Amino acid sequence: MMTVPKDLSDLVRHATEKKDVYAAAALHPWVNTAQRRLLEDLWGERRQALLLAQMEGTPATVLEQLFALNDASVDARLARHGNTAPVVLEKLFQRSQAGAQRQRLRRYLVANPATPHKVLLQWVETEQDLDVLKGLCANSGAEPEVLGLAAQRGIAALQTLLAVNLASNSAVLQHLWAGATEGIAAQILGHPQCPEVLLEAIPNTVLQRRKLAGNVRAPSPVLQALSTDQHWSVRRAAAGNAATAVALLTALSRDEAEAVRRAVAMRPDLPVTAAAWLAQDDDDWVRQVVARNAITAPEVLERLAQDAVMEVRRAVARNPACPAPLVAALAKDENEWVRAGVAYRADVPAQVLYQMEAGETSADVLSGIAQNAAASQHMLQRLVQHENPDVRRAVILNKMAPRALLQNILQDPYALHRGMVLRHPHLHDEDRWQLHQDPDPRVRFAVYGYFGRRLGMPKTPGTII
Amino acid sequence: MSGILVIAEHRMDELRPVSLELIAVAVGVKAQASGPVTVAIIANDPQKYAQALSVQGVDEVICVKSAVVEFDPDAYEATVAALIAAKNPSLVLLPHSVNSLAYAPALAAKTGLGLATDAFKVEFDAGALVATRGGYGQKLNVEVDFPGKSTVVVTFRANVCKPIDAAGSPTVTQMDAPATPARGQHKKYIEAAGGGDVDIPGSEFILSIGRGVGEEDNVEQFRELAQTVGAELGCSRPIADAGWLPKSRQVGQSGKTAANCKLYIAMGISGSVQHMAGMKHVENIVAVNTDPKASIFHIARYGIVGDIFEIGEELRNQFPA
Amino acid sequence: MKILVTVKQVAAVDDDFEIRTDGRDVDPDFLIHDLNEWDNFSLEEAMKIKEAAGGEVEVVVVSVGPESVDEELRKCLAKGADRAIRVWDDSVEGSDPIAIARIIAAVAKNEAPDMLFAGVQASDHSYAATGIATASFLGWPHAAVVSLLNYTPGSKMATLQRELEGGTYAEVELECPAVLTIQLGINVPRYASLRGIKQAAAKPIDVLTPSALGLAATDVGEAGSLSRVRRMYVPAKGQAELIEGTPAEQVARLVKIIQEFKGV
């Protein structure tokens, strides 16, 4: 048995001895400056720097160190990386003032939600490159102030992006409204920040009425009017709007358009009588949606559980309020996808699961059983050795899987499985450390990341990755 | 050496449309090749294709009568070699098809001709042929030339060039294919088994969802959407792992390959290497993702930076019944 | 009994790569290497035959490339290949698929396998030429894009299916030994077990040079090639066309794309 490293310098020694770039990157945030130097030596070659600057999950401290290389191609990758710290993005902006890379870097920086507000402010008023401006106007992390400045530049190509951007506030939208095309106006009417005054009138076009009917801030008289609109798509939007009064739902549940009935059948506040009505709908999508709705009465569900359409029975099996006897009955359904629906339920009794496993061959059903907290150790013992990797993986996802079973996974040929099992709370650190020389770099990255955090933050033992 | 030789392709008694596309390519560079465009069709009953191949710009159609009824790589190699010897073309155009792949490299290797496969452009630069093809997973264009080669074989990609509609009046000639000893035997054609409930490999149109759907209850609306637009529903692995959709719908390295797909709409899928392994070859990929940096956009033909719920609902509303 | 499986280390690029100063390739710092996807399937097909025959079959993998290729060969050894051969020296630089095929054919002449499997193509440059050109140099029967194979080691004939365009397959009978290019999906490739990976470290990789195989300097490199890369460049328009506009406008376009596909 390998001994688990007792401190960070132990870990650093392991990483440097193995010249493991991935281990080094994972450890970097947790260690002191001198140790960092040792680790940084491991990615001294340009190809490794490029690789880390691109790799998902590279820690911010590593990215900051890569910034110091002052390499244009590395910079471009840093400008797009999700972990690059705002201060580094700001410095990249400064670097972009001069270099030949200016345009490319800026296009990336404006699109990065972590780029600081003040950086964006610095150039929104003067930037000439349309692509850079477009990226800025689409950035959902931008402050309304910045978007307002962009709106004031009156560039047609930007207006749509601003109307779509959820970060635009009502002042921005009000400004856009003045010169809005029909389509942009519709978008503004559907925007959660749409100015109050615009929500009060019934617009002329179907698209605008549809967008308004979907806005939860639309006043209730407006929604009432829209719920009887001539066009089905407007009624459908109203039917799906949480702000539409319950009183209107019964009428909507008798709408002539299937699309409308399908939308209303989904509502958590659907009157029970309307649910019963919809349960007899000719359209099987409507029946599926009601069958899944938690407000549907048990006796209605019982009928739906006999439905000829498999997906309707499956929906009953996935209904959180499905009564226990019905769950047990559906566990024996002839269709495997219905049985799988049962197997994934958190409330299936162990006894039912046990009966389900016997003779079952469907990977969908077996995977459901394997990830189910109620599955017995005995069953899991069999499933963890299943030849189908999907089934084995489901055991890893089982929060109750005991250590002894999970240890099997440490040898699993699927790298993905070894990387996943690492996070299971029932594994011990000795088990996890066994993977520190795993052939798969992502697994090693995860192992060292885990131990770095573990030993770097001793105050919170028990936190998992 | 001058002129262009086009080898037409047929299967199960039908001319394959790519043949006419190749003729258009040949006619397009005919002036630079300073020679005639000759189209050859190799078949047991080649005459029946002659008329369809007689389009504007073609100078000669050679009906090559072959004793072999179905495609055989040895027979085709020997026949095309004989055609080249007879015509001395500077460019031989073949479709980049499964059948061409079975003999074009052998033909070029044996006779020392220039060779480029899967080209999507050919041109003459100062008299020398240059072919353009894709490199590094089609991320780059690669220009290839053929120093010292007076005849170059190019297998040319389908669906790049529009066929010529106008009819022409080439001379139609006959030729007998050289006899080759049979080392292989075509037995029969088999059509891919259709049917079955979920058929990702056989499907031409797939709408796939990924972790962007957020929760199981949201899956329903995309199932409905797929049905509305007439697509097979696919998914990324996390969706199948969660038990939200059957494993038979999972696309990717550890799932199914969208082998026959022509249109793939990826909604809320980031585009991991493993997912792309099952679909990146699809010609028309539409990606819908809120994250403009998502890798899926690198392989997509069309990208929509947007919310899948909004786009999905919009599509539901706009799709003609 | 012996099956020779050809494999390739492929290279992929991420975004923001640089082109080499001579303009003829990507700066190698930006390349990410892996085993060609198709080769997993051809190796698996060989392994299946080996296992069905009860171990009487030797599976040998061969690749042409520099030392870094050993990493991919080890992956194959870890999955159960018996030994590996790598051919390289500086003269090989600049080889096109045909020159590579000439080298592989020379290896095959020495090894005298009963079958040779190659991937249909490699994911980096998609030449789809090496396997069939190898067959030509060997003078062997060959079939391209094989999606199903029925072959018992030692038999004179193999029955196979070739995957044609549009969901059609052709069933073919072929004399052996033969060269087959193997298509994705023909089987389910295994993953190497951790034990296999450890054992692979001890298995031999023979490193040969073209001249040791009896090839002349003109057989390999640019001299032995039928084509030459003149220039590489990034296409002016990136692949994805961003559909712009409001969601309603974007979807209007999407509807058109769907209808175009449906031929409406």
Ligand SMILES: Cc1cc2nc3c(=O)[nH]c(=O)nc-3n(C[C@H](O)[C@H](O)[C@H](O)COP(=O)(O)OP(=O)(O)OC[C@H]3O[C@@H](n4cnc5c(N)ncnc54)[C@H](O)[C@@H]3O)c2cc1C
């Ligand atoms: C050995 C191995 C084999 C594997 N095999 C497969 C396989 O066969 N198939 C497969 O798919 N995966 C496979 N994987 C898993 C793969 O690595 C990824 O984890 C998986 O593909 C990610 O799925 P995803 O794109 O749905 O999820 P994520 O990567 O989480 O992406 C979700 C995406 O949705 C976007 N998004 C979120 N909300 C919205 C919204 N409202 N609107 C629009 N977009 C939104 C996000 O921007 C993100 O890009 C395999 C992994 C390994 C290691």
